[in-house]
Amino acid sequence: MRWLPSMTAFRGPRVWLWRWRRNPLRRRSDALEAWIVLAVWAVTVAGGVLAGLAATHSVERGLARERAEWRPVVALLAEDAAATASGAERVWVKVRWTGTDGSSHAGQARVAAGSRTGTAVTVWTDREGLLVTQPVTESQAQVRAAMVGVLVGVGVAAVPFVGGRIVRERLERRRMAQWDEAWERFGPMWGRKTG
Structure with missing residues (x-):
């Protein structure tokens, strides 16, 4: 049986933060994409958590007020x-x-x-x-507030996440167009002998 090397041997070691390192092969779009990904994840996580917590507290306060007043x-x-x-x-x-x-x-x-x-x-x-209607109990209010908080948090987090995906897709299309343009220029010279 023949030994076949794994695909990782061809790919090379994974280099963390390669988009920020100095490299002659790094394009401006690579660095721009890295910053976009960082910003999108920060806004997605922070926005989702903060919006979810705010919604949870708001629902809890409203239901507590109903229990006190009704x-x-x-x-x-x-x-x-x-x-x-x-x-x-x-x-x-x-x-x-x-x-x-x-x-x-x-x-x-x-x-x-x-x-x-x-x-x-x-x-x-x-x-x-x-x-x-009869007001909900404290435990029912906690469950309802948690569910609303999760839904609001996920909904708010989805906005920057989807926006980031759209921007990254446009960057990828632009890079592919640049590759096509480069191949059109250098493709005909590929088979020529020099020297």
């Missing part, structure tokens, strides 16, 4: 909650309640199907006395 209120059904043919366990029904200031309010709330008029149910209201 209050449960006892409301009474203003009509019967009919049993549905579809077998749904909860249906929308008109309810009435009295706000903390003594004013009367009415709205729609989901209650158990088959409930009778006058049945007491718990609804949640905001500062103005308007119906809201």
